[in-house]
Amino acid sequence: MxxxxxxxxxxxxxxxxxxxxxxxxxxxxxxxxxxxxxxxxxxxxxxxxxxxxxxxxxxxxxxxxxxxxxxxxxxxxxxxxxxxxxxxxxxxxxxxPELTVREALRYAAELRLPPGTSAADLDARADEVIAALHMGEQADVRMASLSDGQRRRASCGIELVGRxxxxxxxxxxxxxxxxxxxxxxxxxxxxxxxxxxxxxxxxxxxxxxxxxxxxxxxxxxxxxxxxxxxxxxxxxxxxxxxxxxxxxxxEEPRRPEGGGADRPAPAPPRGARAPRGVAPPLATQARVLARRYAQCTLRNRRQLTILVGQAPVIGLAIGFALPHDILSDQTLGQYYGVMLCFLLLVGAIWLGIIAACREVVRERAILARETAIGVRVDAYLCAKCAVLLPLSAVQVVLLVVPVFVLQPPGAGVSGDVQMLAVCVAASWAAVAMGLWLSAAVTSSDQATSSVPLVLIPQLLLAGAIIPLATMIAPLKLVANLTVSRWALTGLGSAMHLDTRLSGDIGTVTGFDPTFYSVPVPLTIGILAGGMLIMLSAAGFRLDRGLVR
Ligand SMILES: Nc1ncnc2c1ncn2[C@@H]1O[C@H](COP(=O)(O)OP(=O)(O)OP(=O)(O)O)[C@@H](O)[C@H]1O
The missing domain is CATH 3.40.50.300 (P-loop containing nucleotide triphosphate hydrolases)
Incomplete structure (x- = not known):
């Protein structure tokens, strides 16, 4: 044996x-x-x-x-x-659930064994534990397909890997x-x-x-x-x-006996031993976690199809919802230009939040366990970003392209590229917002039901439904902290709405041309800063929330 x-x-x-x-x-x-x-x-x-x-x-x-x-x-x-x-x-x-027993043990070995352990030794360690648990036949079976008892043994194996x-x-x-x-x-x-x-x-x-x-x-x-x-x-x-x-x-309640509190504290053995484990460095942890997360994401085909598939559907809906060729209309085109930017940013923010809002909370117990053995929260969040940011960039391209085909914004190629870049930045900030939300709640259901709480202020304070210029001062201040406000400014600036908005339409709608006269790179920088702040907030929340 x-x-x-x-x-x-x-x-x-x-x-x-x-x-x-x-x-x-x-x-x-x-x-x-x-x-x-x-x-x-x-x-x-x-x-x-x-x-x-x-x-x-x-x-x-x-x-x-x-x-x-x-x-x-x-x-x-x-x-x-x-x-x-x-x-x-x-x-x-x-x-x-997406990983096989062997893969799960291999990742566990990478995170738990000393830095510098060779790939062959990591494989050998995973095989050794599989054999010890008598799970040879299930080694290449995904966790989702195992029985409860087999999954428990595999969970036990994940801990045993670290000796x-x-x-x-x-x-x-x-x-x-x-x-x-x-x-x-x-x-x-x-x-x-x-x-x-x-x-x-x-x-x-x-x-x-x-x-x-x-x-x-x-x-x-x-x-x-x-x-x-x-x-x-x-x-x-x-x-x-x-x-x-x-x-x-x-029995009546009473004081403990046998090994209870009456016993004196066991004296620490002489020459108390130092901790054994040295966690891998941040970059290694982030790499291992990103590989594992990418593998799980790619294996979860249905979820991935829904995430990616909804982007062009939303894009087509936006493109068809706007009246044909309306953007070239001398008067109404200006109003619809603002609406186009608004709908694009709403789509981008939606995609980012939805992709991220369950991604921490659903593996909260795993993360709590892994942080206990030395995995760093910042490595974990980097791994999430390494997968979610490219994914949301792809989603945004699939969202924006149908809109541009059906409703060309008329800003030239460079304007289109800038608009795409702003949408990507907005969706990345929304990913960070989703990760923060996911870190702040305790169940996937809570995460999903809390999405409107972060999304609706983004809709209301963007400056499209209620123009920023018409907001009361405190609300304006809050609006300046939202992703949507800066995304709208960035998109409108890329579309040159500052010069396209005439005084007439401004009088009717309250739209202010200066709202759209901020350099696009600056709005992207603000969105990137917001993303970093929200990622830090997520890390802070996890650091404080995982261990009582
Ligand atoms: N976070 C908490 N806040 C308040 N009460 C708690 C909390 N965690 C546990 N308890 C309470 O402490 C008691 C002991 O809980 P614990 O889960 O340790 O019991 P247990 O013996 O493991 O139960 P079971 O066999 O049902 O799993 C329970 O009455 C539980 O309701």
């Missing part, structure tokens, strides 16, 4: 220990002074009623949640300084049938026997006999008991593991 023993021995291994860890949330204590140790070579299970705090304990141990009190150490060093030593598999699966000395798994057996559950527990037993500390939370009791230690959580976040499976049966006065839940429900 393949093992990953050699890999574990290469690194200094150390167990994880929590002392008197307390977690509060929403004004309540959800974990009370929990003390627990997971030494290397041991398999530890945390059981307990739903809502008793098992996941909270794991998150605190994994360092993804900051406890209100107590300490968590790996090899004597605070866990937050040794995140790369801890493999954490939250409930559910942290995988990209963690501690592995924490939140309910890895939930939803598996009895046979698969037994196999999962045997796999975890094997991983512990190979020399790492393994902790899992579980509701399943049939395989608890495989564990060295069982920790029992009682409602209210109280760690009621820590000991061997046999000691647990004796402590609760029951014959089998299932009955522990019944006995626990009948």
């Amino acid at each position: 393949s093992t990953i023993t050699g890999a574990v021995q290469e690194a200094e291994v150390a167990g994880i220990s929590a002392h008197a860890v307390t977690v509060t949330a929403g004004g309540q204590t959800i974990l009370r002074e929990a003390t627990l140790e997971v030494p290397v070579g041991k398999l530890v299970a945390v059981i307990g009623a739903s809502g008793s705090g098992k996941s909270t304990l794991l998150r605190a141990l994994a360092g993804v949640l900051l406890p209100a009190g107590g300490t968590v150490h790996v090899g004597g060093v605070p866990v937050r300084q040794r995140m790369t030593d801890v493999g954490y598999v939250p409930f559910g699966t942290l995988v990209h 963690p000395s501690v592995l924490l798994l939140d309910e890895p057996a939930t939803g598996l049938d009895a046979v698969l559950e037994q196999r999962m527990m045997e796999l975890l037993r094997g991983l512990a026997d190979e020399g790492r500390g393994v902790l899992l939370s579980t509701h399943a009791t049939s395989s608890l006999g495989l564990c060295d230690v069982v920790a029992v959580m009682a409602p209210g976040g109280e760690l009621r008991f820590v000991g061997s499976p046999q000691e647990m049966l004796e402590r609760f006065g029951v014959q089998n593991f299932d009955q522990v839940y019944v006995a626990l429900a009948l």
Whole structure:
């Protein structure tokens, strides 16, 4: 049988220990002074009623949640300084459905193994983990096509690739049938026997006999008991593991015992070990993440077709909506010129926001995990931009060309090119806005339903429906901060609307020719600046929002 023993021995291994860890949330204590140790070579299970705090304990141990009190150490060093030593598999699966198992593990290896690891070693590491997980047959199957149990194993493999000395798994057996559950527990037993500390939370009791230690959580976040499976049966006065839940429900709330808070803090081992992991440099991270994102985007054919396909449809709709040859009309053409610019920018902003608004939030859990092992948020956002910006440039070309064919703006080739450039800049700023939105929400549904909140002000404040000159001063100030206002100025300037707008039409509509007399490169520069500001805001939001 393949093992990953050699890999574990290469690194200094150390167990994880929590002392008197307390977690509060929403004004309540959800974990009370929990003390627990997971030494290397041991398999530890945390059981307990739903809502008793098992996941909270794991998150605190994994360092993804900051406890209100107590300490968590790996090899004597605070866990937050040794995140790369801890493999954490939250409930559910942290995988990209578009990738195969081999590809996912290969990317994980690139992000987790030391910089400079050769391509052959990265491949070998992915193969080694596939073999250890007995997933040879599924190695080239996409995650989306795997069963739940197989996906869980693959999630576990993604963490194992980095050779963690501690592995924490939140309910890895939930939803598996009895046979698969037994196999999962045997796999975890094997991983512990190979020399790492393994902790899992579980509701399943049939395989608890495989564990060295069982920790029992009682409602209210109280760690009621820590000991061997046999000691647990004796402590609760029951014959089998299932009955522990019944006995626990009948007990009064009380202070922890066994491994609870009464124990003194475990002394850090002498010569506490330094963190092992050194994350790859920013550029390498950005490259790996961009490759992975591009691969996932290209594989998601239906989504890509919708994104790209809607651009010419919107373009044709704009082109046909305007009356034929109206732009050459001496009077109305000026008004329709403004409308043409407005519709183009609305299309460009729409395409940018829609392409980006779900792209962070849908992999938020993966990002949280990867930032914990050293992936940088700026590398992540660069990778998003490396894919989304070219994609939205293509969309904008497909939007603009039908419009120009059906309604030539009459600004000459250089004017057309400038208009195209402004539309691209507006869509890129909108991509950044979409990424910020995606970073600020917590679900894809929230992202989609929040799009009008950012889009409607862009429509109202552009200066086409309500001319800027007629706005009250505070609104004018806000309008000057919108993408659409500068895109309209840029497009109108490229179309020479300043000279085309006559006083008559201005009197009727409120349009001001000076609004369109800004150099086009300046408007593009302003849009680019806006894009950078919004990307920074997205990065700031992610930096603050991923770890509590
Ligand atoms: N962010 C939060 N804000 C408020 N309460 C929270 C938060 N996270 C968890 N809780 C509460 O803390 C308690 C423990 O939650 P936790 O998810 O750790 O329980 P669990 O034992 O893992 O449950 P299950 O077995 O159902 O997964 C629950 O009552 C939960 O509602």
